[in-house]
Amino acid sequence: MKRPFQNLVYLYILAGLSLTIFLVHCGLKALTVTVPAQAQVDERVTFVMHSGAEPRIEEPGTYTTQLLAGIMVPKSWNAREQAVLTYTSPKGNGTLRMIPDSEIEPVSGVSWHQAAKNMFGIGPNLVDDFEWIIYRSTQSYTFSNNEDIDFNVQVACNVGSENMLVRLGFYVGSSIENLRPEDDQYKKFTFSDVFEVSGGEGDVQDFVNPQLGTIQPVRSLDNDIITLVFNGGVMNTVLDGLNEVYLRAQAFDSDGQLIAEVMEQNDKTKMGSIGGRQFRIDIWPRGFFAIEKGKQIARLEYFFTNADGTKTVGYGNTEEPFRYTFRCE
Amino acid sequence: MKIKQLLLFAFVAFGYLFHASCEDEMANVVTDEPVKNITGSWKVVQLTRNGEDLSQRLNLTDFRIDFKEDGSYILANELPFVLVGSGAYTLNDPQYPFSVLMTADGESEQIAVKLQYPVVNGKRQLSLSFSLGCAGNTYQYNFEREN
Numbered sequence: 001m002k003r004p005f006q007n008l009v010y011l012y013i014l015a016g017l018s019l020t021i022f023l024v025h026c027g028l029k030a031l032t033v034t035v036p037a038q039a040q041v042d043e044r045v046t047f048v049m050h051s052g053a054e055p056r057i058e059e060p061g062t063y064t065t066q067l068l069a070g071i072m073v074p075k076s077w078n079a080r081e082q083a084v085l086t087y088t089s090p091k092g093n094g095t096l097r098m099i100p101d102s103e104i105e106p107v108s109g110v111s112w113h114q115a116a117k118n119m120f121g122i123g124p125n126l127v128d129d130f131e132w133i134i135y136r137s138t139q140s141y142t143f144s145n146n147e148d149i150d151f152n153v154q155v156a157c158n159v160g161s162e163n164m165l166v167r168l169g170f171y172v173g174s175s176i177e178n179l180r181p182e183d184d185q186y187k188k189f190t191f192s193d194v195f196e197v198s199g200g201e202g203d204v205q206d207f208v209n210p211q212l213g214t215i216q217p218v219r220s221l222d223n224d225i226i227t228l229v230f231n232g233g234v235m236n237t238v239l240d241g242l243n244e245v246y247l248r249a250q251a252f253d254s255d256g257q258l259i260a261e262v263m264e265q266n267d268k269t270k271m272g273s274i275g276g277r278q279f280r281i282d283i284w285p286r287g288f289f290a291i292e293k294g295k296q297i298a299r300l301e302y303f304f305t306n307a308d309g310t311k312t313v314g315y316g317n318t319e320e321p322f323r324y325t326f327r328c329e
Numbered sequence: 330m331k332i333k334q335l336l337l338f339a340f341v342a343f344g345y346l347f348h349a350s351c352e353d354e355m356a357n358v359v360t361d362e363p364v365k366n367i368t369g370s371w372k373v374v375q376l377t378r379n380g381e382d383l384s385q386r387l388n389l390t391d392f393r394i395d396f397k398e399d400g401s402y403i404l405a406n407e408l409p410f411v412l413v414g415s416g417a418y419t420l421n422d423p424q425y426p427f428s429v430l431m432t433a434d435g436e437s438e439q440i441a442v443k444l445q446y447p448v449v450n451g452k453r454q455l456s457l458s459f460s461l462g463c464a465g466n467t468y469q470y471n472f473e474r475e476n
Contacts, residue, residue: 223461
């Protein structure tokens with residue numbers, strides 16, 4: 001009775017040990033990316049991810065998996081419709097296909113794209129108007145012990161029609177490992193240096209540098225709840241050192257007519273301090289401006305003021321108001 | 330060896346008993362899913378936008394939704410919602426509802442609001458999610474019953 005039991009214990013220890021060795025030493029090499037410094041609007045650009053596999057597997061076992069790769073790009077690029085991912089490696093070249101939204105990432109219980117967004121976030125960008133999109137190689141590959149390879153993933157993507165400064169996100173992984181929070185061997189991600197898109201019409205969307213005034217979500221309509229933030233840490237303004245900051249805002253319709261304004265300083269317009277000389281207010285524009293049914297706010301103009309409204313800060317710390325246009329696209 | 334045989338016997342015997350008892354029980358279990366009842370007055374306990382919790386930053390106290398037994402609802406809102414005022418509601422499936430269909434008074438358009446009915450901290454919650462402005466922005470209101 002004793003001997004088989006002892007053998008069983010040894011077997012368990014061995015299995016546990018090999019699993020540990022496997023987990024510690026098998027995995028992917030650190031991810032680096034080649035991203036050009038700039039591009040013209042509507043240009044098709046190729047970004048390249050460089051990584052590799054370092055299989056350390058207990059002989060004679062093998063490891064069979066599919067390559068995962070992901071990108072984090074501005075939603076306005078519409079990358080889901082037009083980005084193409086391919087890879088090159090000593091074990092073969094091929095294409096990656098976008099994982100369907102209906103497929104659930106098993107650890108998080110949400111789609112792969114949402115799981116990646118939850119896990120990797122927006123990195124060093126300050127404003128969130130991004131989507132993570134995860135792709136999987138159509139072919140699977142079997143590795144044996146010490147079969148180290150380097151591989152590249154090429155991302156061909158149209159950079160959209162808006163001027164912007166942005167840092168893009170990239171990910172590579174192994175399909176059978178899922179997105180486990182504790183794992184750092186099979187998921188490698190990184191964010192690029194600043195990538196500039198220029199040559200288009202309109203203002204530059206700056207995702208990277210702190211802004212004096214921002215509105216989230218970047219895309220919204222007057223029936224959304226929007227968050228306005230005044231970041232006094234960006235530069236010196238007349239509001240420096242004040243504990244109370246208020247919002248002063250005007251609403252315009254699509255003809256450019258002023259349809260409502262909130263100019264007073266009271267509880268309704270008082271912004272809450274969130275530390276780091278930043279103040280925040282959440283408003284539902286239709287309720288905030290008491291807009292009648294049937295009317296729409298097309299855009300806002302706003303300032304940040306002190307408690308009696310005598311000191312104001314506008315766009316870029318000038319007399320000009322901050323402007324925000326309601327839109328979804 | 331004796332112990333092993335005894336163990337084996339005990340295992341088989343228990344297995345049989347377990348199996349037999351299961352069969353009897355299964356036959357008696359009523360498998361009808363109860364009809365979900367969402368009537369009552371509900372207050373908001375949490376509001377999220379794109380997963381970001383706004384509950385502490387907005388005044389949720391005055392927002393109520395009252396689902397009455399006669400199939401009408403009354404909404405008291407200082408916050409954005411897919412509808413305003415009062416109207417009629419119905420569940421898309423009384424046993425396995427995944428949306429509540431709401432029609433405002435004087436309107437013909439029926440709006441389907443995604444519904445979940447989880448139990449949180451021992452309390453039944455009503456969770457409604459929808460977009461208000463852009464389709465890319467999703468709001469989730471979690472309610473608790475007031476009475």
